[in-house]
Amino acid sequence: MATDYDAPRRTDSDELGADSLEELKARRGGEGTTGVVDEDETATAESYELPGADLSGEELSVSVVPIQNNEFTCSSCFLVHHRSRLARMDGNLPVCQDCA
Numbered sequence: 001m002a003t004d005y006d007a008p009r010r011t012d013s014d015e016l017g018a019d020s021l022e023e024l025k026a027r028r029g030g031e032g033t034t035g036v037v038d039e040d041e042t043a044t045a046e047s048y049e050l051p052g053a054d055l056s057g058e059e060l061s062v063s064v065v066p067i068q069n070n071e072f073t074c075s076s077c078f079l080v081h082h083r084s085r086l087a088r089m090d091g092n093l094p095v096c097q098d099c100a
Contacts, residue, residue: 074099 067073070083075093087100 072096 067080071080072083072086072094073080074096075090076095076099079096081096085096085098087095087097089095
């Protein structure tokens with residue numbers, strides 16, 4: 001379908017301006033809306049259930065291994081790295097290659 005972009009456009013404000021005040025009052029009175037929301041926001045928010053949100057019955061299946069002799073904890077990023085990733089020692093604090 002072809003569109004004539006030079007033709008004047010009608011907007012919603014043009015249509016509302018053409019209606020009389022009595023027509024607008026009659027149209028508004030027929031809708032029956034009060035503008036008051038009867039719904040409690042907290043009750044609505046509590047009714048939503050997120051998928052996988054209930055983890056009360058779950059147990060961790062990760063085994064924690066203590067730091068080994070050939071590993072160090074970076075004093076900047078606090079990650080455990082292998083000794084080969086040691087870039088420098090700032091006093092007694094080791095720094096990894098990523099943070100150096």
